[in-house]
Amino acid sequence: MELKQIEIDELVDILDQTLLIDVRSPGEFAEFHIPGAINVPLFSNEERAEVGTLYKQKGPEQAKDRGVEIVSLKLASIYQKIKYYAKSYERTVIYCWRGGMRSKSVANFMTVMGVHCLQLKGGIRSFRKLVTDELEMFSKDKKPFVVIEGFTGSRKTDILHQLSEKGYPVIDLEGLAGHRGSIFGSVGLTPQSQKAFECELWLRLKALKGSAYYIIEGESKRIGRVVLPPFINEGKESGKRFFIDYPFEKRIEAIYEEYNPKKHSEELNDAYQHLKKYIKPPLSVALDELMEKQDYYQFIALLLEHYYDPRYNHQQKKYAGDSTVISIASVEEGVEKIEKQLNARYSVSISS
Incomplete structure (x- = not known):
């Protein structure tokens, strides 16, 4: 036969x-x-x-x-x-x-x-x-990008998820990569391979084929072990940017909740050991003590204030143009304010 x-x-x-x-x-x-x-x-x-x-x-x-x-x-x-x-x-x-x-x-x-x-x-x-052929075709479709950015813990991903549920053309890059983007980004998650990420990206782009624009979170060129396609990076750099201004204390709470340090203490400690080589005393000494005492709340606060926030400010200097600052006290407020901006800027959205 x-x-x-x-x-x-x-x-x-x-x-x-x-x-x-x-x-x-x-x-x-x-x-x-x-x-x-x-x-x-x-x-x-x-x-x-x-x-x-x-x-x-x-x-x-x-x-x-x-x-x-x-x-x-x-x-x-x-x-x-x-x-x-x-x-x-x-x-x-x-x-x-x-x-x-x-x-x-x-x-x-x-x-x-x-x-x-x-x-x-x-x-x-x-x-x-x-x-790969289809991604190449999508890369030639020069749609504008809307970029949601902000300091670590600003609830950007939560805002994106709610916008997606409402039918806005969101591409959740971290979700597709199975990684949050930082050294701690794989804690509690299963990172995707480059091939698997590109497959998921292709499926999402297919679903958003009729959209007038894309919404993404501001990311570096790499998310864990995944490298973003050039057209995503280009769209991010040239796109309309919204900076989420979220209170510092609430950011600490959001990170604590997201990473669940008591459940993932070993993973967090392993990630911190990788990060330590980039941190000099006396900050590293203070972080060591907090990690040893499992005082994760203060550990997060110190790391944000003296490491991640300064690095973020430095990275933002390379982008041309200003971000529209959106001050919020909750995810719901952030979604509402961004919706108003999007609806004023674009007359077309697509159900995901």
Whole structure:
């Protein structure tokens, strides 16, 4: 029976009706996968490494022999899993890295067993190329940017979330990256890979295709391990900027609440150890003492006043033009004031 393949351009239009089975290792899947896919790996991370080493050291035949030995013990489980999931979908598509032996063998096996499957031509590499090509197209669509900025803890992300819920064209860059942007930014979160971030960004841009503008938070060129595309940075630098002026004490409370230091004390301490090399005494000595006493409230206050706020002021000097200052005492007030500014400036918004 001839195995049928499907092109990525055809698949992307029918993702909602398609069962996607990713047969790569869990590590490969975690780094980047097609949205909605289910991981049914042929090899564990360790088994994949073992087969790869055999291929390099002994040659393809020994690697294939070991691969067959490993997979043969899993065939019954693989069959039952895919058969179970396939009941709820119109079609089933199997993919691996580049549309090679892993996906072909599983798709053939399942089809012979009566569960007709398609193989994604070119594997996930074809999807990755589609995402990068589409992002390149979006980069040429020169829409204006609205940038929400302010000191650390100014509730900018909360304001963005509420604006998004109201239908404004928000791109939550930190949310897509799984990171808050600072050395402490990964605490309690799962940072995304560059590929996964770009995939999520592509999906969001597709959803906002009819919008007249984009709203983002003021970020550096990197958010954790993710590098922002040049057109996002360009839009940020040339966009209309709103500076959120939020009381210092409330900023401390917001950060304390966001990071939950009692729950994430070990992560916070690890992050602080990385930050210490940029901080000189006597500030570092004072911070060490507060961290040791687990006086997180004062730790945050000191770090804001003597490290993060001065750094932010220095960074802002590179931007041309002024920000519109919006003084607020609550997230709701910030949303209301920015809405008035947006509605006066733009007559079109889009539901997210």
